[in-house]
Amino acid sequence: MPELPEVERARALIERRALGREIAAVDDTDTYVCRPHAPGELAEALTGRRLVSAHRQGKAMWIETDGGPSLGLHLGMAGRIVVDDAAAGDPKRDGPGGHRPVWDRFTLTFADGGHLILRDKRRLGRAVLDPDLGGLGPDAAEIGRDAFRERVGRGEAPLKARIMDQGVLAGVGNLLADEALWRARLDPRRPAGSLDADELDHLRRVIRAATRRAIARGGVHTGDVIPHRRRDGVCPRCGADMARATIGGRTTYWCSAEQGG
DNA sequence: AGCATTGTTTCACA
DNA sequence: TTGTGAAACAATGC
Numbered sequence: 001m002p003e004l005p006e007v008e009r010a011r012a013l014i015e016r017r018a019l020g021r022e023i024a025a026v027d028d029t030d031t032y033v034c035r036p037h038a039p040g041e042l043a044e045a046l047t048g049r050r051l052v053s054a055h056r057q058g059k060a061m062w063i064e065t066d067g068g069p070s071l072g073l074h075l076g077m078a079g080r081i082v083v084d085d086a087a088a089g090d091p092k093r094d095g096p097g098g099h100r101p102v103w104d105r106f107t108l109t110f111a112d113g114g115h116l117i118l119r120d121k122r123r124l125g126r127a128v129l130d131p132d133l134g135g136l137g138p139d140a141a142e143i144g145r146d147a148f149r150e151r152v153g154r155g156e157a158p159l160k161a162r163i164m165d166q167g168v169l170a171g172v173g174n175l176l177a178d179e180a181l182w183r184a185r186l187d188p189r190r191p192a193g194s195l196d197a198d199e200l201d202h203l204r205r206v207i208r209a210a211t212r213r214a215i216a217r218g219g220v221h222t223g224d225v226i227p228h229r230r231r232d233g234v235c236p237r238c239g240a241d242m243a244r245a246t247i248g249g250r251t252t253y254w255c256s257a258e259q260g261g
Numbered sequence: 262a263g264c265a266t267t268g269t270t271t272c273a274c275a
Numbered sequence: 276t277t278g279t280g281a282a283a284c285a286a287t288g289c
Contacts, residue, residue: 032284032285076285077285077286078285078286078287103286120285120286121285121286121287122284122285122286122287123284123285123286124284124285124286155278155279156278156279157278157279157280161279161280248279248280249280249281249282
């Protein structure tokens with residue numbers, strides 16, 4: 001699930017439901033998710049604190065506490081935030097009638113008995129104290145025109161790789177990249193530095209619009225071209241075949257007619 | 262069995 | 276030194 005829209009929904013859930021509550025206990029025993037912390041380090045630092053505010057930049061999220069360290073949470077490839085058993089973003093429950101295992105990798109238990117849980121089927125999510133956000137570029141939903149031109153419109157790397165580079169622009173993942181480039185009718189293979197100012201301005205507006213739309217509708221999977229990202233898929237606008245290749249290390253689909261050969 | 266997966270980090274190489 | 280791309284990471288689903 002998690003790209004910028006899912007992370008923003010998780011952040012909003014925390015803001016709505018978890019702020020002001022006091023941490024009574026912490027389960028930080030998953031040493032991979034909590035790396036490089038040793039078990040007990042997060043518990044020691046967070047127990048007794050109250051959650052004060054919830055923030056996000058790109059796919060990185062963090063919670064400020066009253067006087068203590070901040071708590072960084074990253075959803076990785078498959079993570080979700082659950083507060084008191086209400087899932088963020090995805091209304092689907094675990095297995096109809098099944099006893100599916102629950103993948104709770106990090107848990108805050110509040111003094112009122114509720115919970116904030118990082119539930120992650122895989123274990124690529126992270127929970128760390130005072131996360132380092134220094135390497136992140138401007139948020140994809142907020143970046144201004146000049147910064148976008150300057151950061152995105154350079155280099156020989158494929159355009160798609162450029163907009164997915166979290167140090168250049170924070171928040172765009174594989175699906176949102178395909179959706180935005182399809183909406184902008186831009187070839188994902190083009191060198192980023194080959195775009196002119198008008199193309200860059202257009203791409204910026206499309207990325208921002210696609211991002212906000214995905215937040216409003218529940219996630220990146222609600223994009224128009226996402227259901228057609230499959231072998232033998234066709235463009236939902238023109239009906240041409242969807243092309244497929246690995247770009248920037250990720251499987252990429254684009255319209256063979258509207259976005260170049 | 263084998264391959265793919267909405268993310269990030271590390272390493273090799275030009 | 277910088278930029279780019281592949282592999283590793285963990286776990287699951289088709």
